[in-house]
Amino acid sequence: MDIGQKMMSTIKTEIYDYLIVEKSFSENKLLYFLEKLLQKELNAQLVTFKLKDEENFNNERLFKSEKEKLILSLREDETVIGTVHIYFYEKMKFTHSFLHELSAELFKLLTKINSSDFSTRSEKRYEQLYSVTSLFHSSMEVETVLNEIFKTLREIYEDFSYYLLLTSDYENLQHLPVKNLEMDTTNETAWQAYVSGEVQTVDSISERRSLVYIPLKGKQGVYGVLQIISLDSMIFPKEELKFLVLLANTAGTAFENAQLYQQSRQLISDLKLINETSHQLNTNLRLNEVTTYMRENIINSFQAKEVGFCTFQRANEEIEILEGSTDFFKHSLSSSFKHYIRKYTLRTMEPLFVGDLRTFDEFDDIQFCSCMLIPMDLTNGKIGACVVVHPLPYFFTFDQFKLLQSLIHHSTLAFSNSILREELEKYVITDYLTKLYSRKYLDDKIKLSMKHDSFGTFILLDIDDFKLVNDQYGHQIGDEILIQVGSVIKDNLRDTDIGARWGGEELAIYLPKIDLSLGLQIADRIKKRVSEHTSPSVTVSCGVSFWQKEKNDSAKELFLRADTALYKAKGQGKNKVSAG
Known part of the structure; x- marks a missing residue:
């Protein structure tokens, strides 16, 4: 047996052993095994298989050889299934008969394996494809x-x-x-x-x-x-x-x-949110109820950390943070950020979508990164804005930004209506000149307090010699004095206290749940502040009365006692406080 026959015998034996041991294998595994086997037995540098469907072949020759490369055609008669590319370290030394036999053996092996294995694998694959397609569509x-x-x-x-x-x-x-x-x-x-x-x-x-x-x-x-x-x-x-x-x-x-x-489901969810929000906001809610409802909706829908609503006018620099905004906007909002919100909104009236506020030089110390700002064109020259922020950069998606725009667009009318309604209410219950409450509003609140509270104090103030002020300076200055005194009263009251214009130059204050002693102190403090903060300087006289639940008292009697005390203060030389 010559060297070629011995080598051919070894190759056949190795292939047979492999097929016996490997009961299940893929075409890739078999080709890899054959490449390594031929590389070892032929002492080749590299062996690669290229099957027929992977390239065009020259069917005229069984093989072609260069100095260090052999391309062996895998064929039988006119049937070609591929080629084997063999790279040698030196010039190839194999006979034509050996190469013919090697080609024939590899052709038989691959043809047999492919014919049985391919049909089995194809059947299995398309069964799985049918199965997975059914799952896809379900x-x-x-x-x-x-x-x-x-x-x-x-x-x-x-x-x-x-x-x-x-x-x-x-x-x-x-x-x-x-x-x-x-x-x-x-x-x-x-x-x-x-x-x-x-x-x-x-x-x-x-x-x-x-x-x-x-x-x-x-x-x-x-x-x-x-x-x-x-x-x-x-x-x-x-x-x-x-x-x-x-x-x-x-x-x-x-x-x-x-x-x-999923997009259709999200769209339905978005439309439902907008519809429910519009429906809820059209139920004559007060402004703080509108902002609170919107804040909760935005936090739940967008996972926002802070939500703020603000209004401002073109004529002045002030920005008002509305009730219902989260604490950051009420207490921690930096002045630079407030200024930017107002400046940007007034300049563009366009929505703003920022992934990272830290890229802005003026916001180095801001604790939030993601920001969405939606302007609101409100009534009576007012401009508003809804600002939504989150600590993480690029937290909000562009789809969320578009949804927020739509949500605020459908809510702007409710904001405007609530603002107009509350302004109208304020005009009804507020004195136009002093911005204090009207006498009717004061009367109603005192009667309500007498039903639910245990005690309270009423103060009646009169500007001393107010006719002389009008005669000396004119009625316009007289009006300015009334405004200044009204401002002093507002600055010295709690949120629960009520300051009102009683009539003419007389003003009134009601202090629920305040006893007579403390009421006298408050009246005396206001009396001093009026003389210090009016120009031209004026003084006031105060009559103070007190009620408690144990006594069968009425608002009319409370007013009468205060009026009597005021008359007494005037008789003591004016700029006095007297109890009645």
Whole structure:
């Protein structure tokens, strides 16, 4: 037996042993085994198989040889199934008869394996494709679709590695081999597959691996790229690729349907939120009820950390933070941020969407990053804004930004109506000149207090020699004096106290749950502040009366005692406080 026959016998024995031991194997595994076997027995530097569906062949010659390379055709008569590329360290020394026999044996082996294995594998794969397609169309969840894709790949291609490159960010898919397909990625082939919608392959002989990028296509676009890495295979098998493309197309359609379904559900949810909000805000709520309702809705729907509502006018620099805003806007909002809100809103009247406020030089010390600002064109020359912030950068999505715009747009009328209603109420119960309450409002509040409280104090004030002021300075200055005295009264009262214009130059104060002793002190303090903070300086005389529940008292009697005490104070030389 010559060297060629001995070598041929060894190769056949190794192949037979492999087939006996490996009862189940893939075509890739078999080719890898044959490449290593021939490399060892032929003392070759490198051996690679290229099957017929992977390149064009020259059918005229069984093999062609160069100094250190041999291309062996796998053929029988006119049937060619591929070639074997063998690279030697030095000039090839094998006979033609040996190469003929080697070609014939490899042809028989691969033909037999392919004919039986391919039909079995194809049947199994298409059964699985039918099964997974049914699951795809029965589920409208993106996560379920992707789970089924990878489950099918693991079952059919256990020797491959695979990743799904998606342009959208799915935080809940971290348990799956999913990556982001970034715009600045260095993987140009993946981007080419995504942009063109065509399959891209990268074959590396030196690294002994093949990469395939298959776009996940739906009817409306491409949603990602399926990356498949075939190790120990330098050319990706075309039959495998056909099936993978079919699987990817099926998955792409299912993925699109799931996304459209979720988008429709989100749209329905958004419309429901807008409709419910509009309905609720059209029930004649007060302004603080409107802002409170909107704040809760925004926090729940957008997971916002702080929500603020503010109003301002073009004529002055002041900005009013409305009740219902969160504490940050009431107490911790920096003056620079307030100024920016007002300046930006008045200048553009356009919505603002910022992913990171730290990029603004004027907000170095701000504790929030993500910000959405939606202007509101209110009534009576007022401009408003809804500001929503979160500590994390890029926390809000653009879809949330659009939803907030729509929500505020549908709510602006309710804000305007509430503001107008409260302004109208204020005009009815407020004295136009002094901005103190009207006498009727004061009467009603005192009667209500007498029903529910245990005691209270009433103060009646009269500006001393007010006629002389009018005669000396004119009625316009007289009005200014009334405004100044009214301002002193407002500055020295609690929120629960009531200051009112009683009539003419007489003003009144009601102090619920304040006893006579403390009431006298408050009257004396106001008397002193009036003389100090009016120009031209004037004085007031005060009559103070007190009621308690144990006595059968009335508002009329309370007023009469205060009037008597005021007359007494006047008789003592004016600028006095007297109790009655």
